[in-house]
Amino acid sequence: MFALPFMGNSQMFDSIRVSLTHKPTFYGNLTTRNSFISNSRAQVRGFALGVNYNKQFTLAIGYNWMISDFTEVINNDTNQLKLRYITPFVEYSFLEKNNIEVTIPIYLGFGEAALENSFGQKSKSSFVLLYEPSMKVTYRFFKYFNVSGGLGIRMILAGNNTLNQTFISPTYTIGVGLFIADIYKDVRKAFE
Secondary structure, three states, X not given: OOOHHHOOOHHHHHHHHHHOOOOEEEEEEEEEEEEEEOOEEEEEEEEEEEEEEOOOEEEEEEEEEEEEOOEEEEOOEEEXXXXXXXXXXXXXXXXXXXXXXXXEXXXXXXXXXXXXXXXXXEEEEEEEEEEEEEEEEEEEEOOOEEEEEEEEEEEEEEEOOOOOOOOOEEEEEEEEXXXXXXXXXXXXXXXX
């Protein structure tokens, strides 16, 4: 489903190719993606830094960590599920009209999943390779603010041998944003 926008879409690849000829601008983002693991809440938080080309194509790298209610008792000690991973990240904006922007963010994650006890000691751990495509709609209001919502899916491509937990889950985001770069440009112009 999430691969369909990329399959046979030469217009999109031409658009990305043209965007890459423009001068890149700095990109920074804080994210929160919500999901579930074994009927327990799981929230992935992260940040990413990179570059944006022509306000249409973004290349970045990020760090993500999961906060989960999932626990497992091992040797009479409660262990909490942890997931930490680095993500090369791309985002393509394919529609921008009337203050609405629709984007396809894609995360490819490399990291570790583990069960940790109350002392921070790992009882089980495993390498994981994750793939997280999604679609996000952002509505910009006033000049510097936005609200957004998105749907996606988290899939495990490799790893997760020792935990026996499925990380495959729908993900959703609801958020607000602030265009810090636009604020910076306007403040800079005011003092020139």
